[in-house]
Amino acid sequence: MKKTVVAVIGCGRIAISQHFPALDGIDNVRIKYACDIIYEKAEAMKYKYDKVENAITDYRITLEDPEVEAVWVLTPNYMHYEITMAALRADKHVFCEKPVTVNYTLSCEMAEESRKRGKLLEIGVCNRFSEPVEMLERWNREGRFGNIYHIYCSFRGYRSIPGLGGAFTTKAESGGGVLIDWGVHFFDLVFYILGGAKVETVSCDAYCELAKDMKSYRYESMWAEDTANIENGINDVDDFISGYVRTDKANISFNGAWAQNIDIPEMFVDFLGDKGGARLEYGKRFTFWDGETLQSFSPESDLPNHWAREDLAFIEAIKTGKKTKNNIDEVLETMKLLEALYESSKQKKEISY
Numbered sequence: 001m002k003k004t005v006v007a008v009i010g011c012g013r014i015a016i017s018q019h020f021p022a023l024d025g026i027d028n029v030r031i032k033y034a035c036d037i038i039y040e041k042a043e044a045m046k047y048k049y050d051k052v053e054n055a056i057t058d059y060r061i062t063l064e065d066p067e068v069e070a071v072w073v074l075t076p077n078y079m080h081y082e083i084t085m086a087a088l089r090a091d092k093h094v095f096c097e098k099p100v101t102v103n104y105t106l107s108c109e110m111a112e113e114s115r116k117r118g119k120l121l122e123i124g125v126c127n128r129f130s131e132p133v134e135m136l137e138r139w140n141r142e143g144r145f146g147n148i149y150h151i152y153c154s155f156r157g158y159r160s161i162p163g164l165g166g167a168f169t170t171k172a173e174s175g176g177g178v179l180i181d182w183g184v185h186f187f188d189l190v191f192y193i194l195g196g197a198k199v200e201t202v203s204c205d206a207y208c209e210l211a212k213d214m215k216s217y218r219y220e221s222m223w224a225e226d227t228a229n230i231e232n233g234i235n236d237v238d239d240f241i242s243g244y245v246r247t248d249k250a251n252i253s254f255n256g257a258w259a260q261n262i263d264i265p266e267m268f269v270d271f272l273g274d275k276g277g278a279r280l281e282y283g284k285r286f287t288f289w290d291g292e293t294l295q296s297f298s299p300e301s302d303l304p305n306h307w308a309r310e311d312l313a314f315i316e317a318i319k320t321g322k323k324t325k326n327n328i329d330e331v332l333e334t335m336k337l338l339e340a341l342y343e344s345s346k347q348k349k350e351i352s353y
């Protein structure tokens with residue numbers, strides 16, 4: 001069987017922890033290039049995986065190679081746009097990590113380019129491939145919740161600002177802080193489970209409080225410790241966010257914290273329906289109540305995780321040309337919502353869509 005030839009651009013944390021192992025585990029895939037502007041990072045992948053054929057620093061080499069059918073764009077958010085647009089114009093299919101890029105306008109341009117070129121553009125909203133999320137989506141379609149009238153999202157960690165002073169905390173490079181970085185996953189899975197929803201109004205407050213003085217910030221998790229930029233870098237993004245979204249279906253309230261002075265991480269989504277309700281423990285399991293029964297569901301431990309399943313789905317899609325469920329068309333509404341929430345915070349008022 002003909003092998004699918006791919007390239008991975010960006011060999012940082014998500015590439016190392018998820019996408020290289022996933023691609024390595026899929027039969028009939030050749031990873032022709034591992035690319036990173038820091039050569040040693042690409043080279044480390046070539047040493048680690050027999051499947052990786054070349055280590056390079058210039059992503060354009062992958063686009064000029066007619067053998068390469070698809071690229072994985074796993075760079076900081078602001079580079080998603082440039083590399084994805086160039087890849088689509090070179091007639092490659094693209095898997096691009098979340099968020100699409102730093103704002104809604106550029107995200108729409110990326111979607112338009114993929115349509116124009118007839119090439120797939122799939123986004124790393126991996127929760128759509130998480131079994132508990134898939135099951136809640138099915139249960140909602142089957143009517144087990146009745147009418148879901150409210151959803152509460154909590155994405156709160158304790159002193160977990162990623163890469164303080166680097167691309168994640170520089171708005172021009174990331175598009176924002178905890179809302180765009182973690183919130184994108186939560187809103188995406190909510191819209192997926194609801195089967196889409198029309199947003200009517202949004203209200204939001206964004207705070208940048210705990211690392212105003214980067215040198216005195218004390219991290220407890222994530223990887224602020226290994227950034228080189230606490231001396232001269234930038235931190236101008238939200239580390240805490242709170243807001244309210246009205247839609248034609250359920251209304252959504254939410255709180256998110258990359259960092260807060262409460263050491264009780266709370267990562268969950270509550271779905272409140274008039275027949276049933278569920279708490280989804282993010283990335284893990286859910287519990288469902290309907291007044292008579294209580295059911296818990298945890299994913300099968302021997303199944304690949306949701307990142308591996310999304311990569312497998314993309315490889316299949318390259319062969320069939322059929323979009324996966326994390327195609328960019330499914331994610332644009334979330335990007336529009338995130339932008340409106342930031343705008344509401346800037347204007348300090350509720351915004352109508």
Ligand SMILES: NC(=O)c1ccc[n+]([C@@H]2O[C@H](COP(=O)([O-])OP(=O)(O)OC[C@H]3O[C@@H](n4cnc5c(N)ncnc54)[C@H](O)[C@@H]3O)[C@@H](O)[C@H]2O)c1
Binds near residue numbers: 076098
């Ligand atoms: N789906 C998820 O749950 C998930 C989790 C973590 C990160 N992400 C996303 O993945 C992306 C990368 O995040 P990360 O945590 O791996 O960051 P990272 O900083 O660890 O890795 C990014 C890598 O890209 C490289 N790079 C930068 N510009 C490049 C260019 N022009 N060409 C080639 N390489 C380049 C950097 O040198 C670095 O090694 C971000 O968009 C992030 O939002 C998604």
